[in-house]
Amino acid sequence: MTRLRQGSGGQALLEITGLTAFYGDFQALFGIDFRVEAGETVAIIGSNGAGKTTFLRSITGMIANDRDSIRWDGAPIGDLPANRIVAQGIAMVPEGRRLFPSLTVEENLRIGAYARSGEWTVERVIDLFPFIAERRRAPATALSGGQQQMVAIGRALMSNPRLLLCDEISLGLAPTIIKSIYDALPRICEGGTTLLIVEQDIRQAMQMSDRVYCLQEGRVTLEGRPADLTHDQIREAYFGM
Ligand code: ATP
Numbered sequence: 476m477t478r479l480r481q482g483s484g485g486q487a488l489l490e491i492t493g494l495t496a497f498y499g500d501f502q503a504l505f506g507i508d509f510r511v512e513a514g515e516t517v518a519i520i521g522s523n524g525a526g527k528t529t530f531l532r533s534i535t536g537m538i539a540n541d542r543d544s545i546r547w548d549g550a551p552i553g554d555l556p557a558n559r560i561v562a563q564g565i566a567m568v569p570e571g572r573r574l575f576p577s578l579t580v581e582e583n584l585r586i587g588a589y590a591r592s593g594e595w596t597v598e599r600v601i602d603l604f605p606f607i608a609e610r611r612r613a614p615a616t617a618l619s620g621g622q623q624q625m626v627a628i629g630r631a632l633m634s635n636p637r638l639l640l641c642d643e644i645s646l647g648l649a650p651t652i653i654k655s656i657y658d659a660l661p662r663i664c665e666g667g668t669t670l671l672i673v674e675q676d677i678r679q680a681m682q683m684s685d686r687v688y689c690l691q692e693g694r695v696t697l698e699g700r701p702a703d704l705t706h707d708q709i710r711e712a713y714f715g716m
Pocket of ligand 1: 498501503521522523524525526527528529530
């Protein structure tokens with residue numbers, strides 16, 4: 476999926492340096508260095524508790540960070556709150572989808588649009604996930620898990636992100652549904668959106684990404700292009716064996 480578009484002077488779209496994160500006294504991330512170029516699809520792999528969700532929550536302003544630890548298009552954003560991060564063009568599809576149960580499918584989508592206007596509209600989301608046309612007035616809770624995941628992706632797209640973070644979008648879904656969701660991702664990239672995907676399924680992560688990072692116990696243990704990484708390197712980085 477690579478369509479790298481280097482910023483001026485080779486500047487990364489997102490550059491993270493020495494990122495730490497704490498829950499009270501518990502340290503979950505230990506000095507993460509990470510970068511994403513515009514147009515890349517980057518996957519993060521790692522076992523349960525490795526710190527993947529904490530990392531995404533740090534990027535999206537849900538966990539406070541040092542101002543300079545996260546740079547977006549060259550500007551420090553580490554201390555911005557979540558609402559200002561979305562307005563900058565960074566959106567997240569959270570683990571577990573988190574649709575608003577009392578709202579319809581279309582209302583859920585439109586909530587995503589408050590932060591930033593742009594090319595993504597309800598009609599364009601329907602073009603990506605056609606089943607929504609028939610279900611747009613249904614309560615979000617009436618949908619299957621896979622359909623809810625598609626609406627959660629659509630809701631994030633409605634904020635017209637330049638960078639879309641996806642947290643385990645295949646979790647708990649049947650293989651055919653996972654395939655239709657992953658088949659939609661290249662079309663999202665074609666619209667100019669850069670993707671950062673957290674995925675526990677190593678094979679899936681390798682197939683769909685330009686570059687992979689592996690986290691283990693809050694540290695980056697491996698980074699590289701899938702074709703350059705061996706099974707042994709991945710096993711050691713993932714499981715510490
Ligand atoms: P999973 O695949 O299970 O979602 P993960 O790689 O996303 O795992 P995180 O959820 O980021 O990992 O968790 C990293 C560490 O931080 C774990 O040890 C976890 O127990 C801890 N942790 C996560 N959320 C909290 C919280 N709200 N309070 C305290 N500790 C937390």
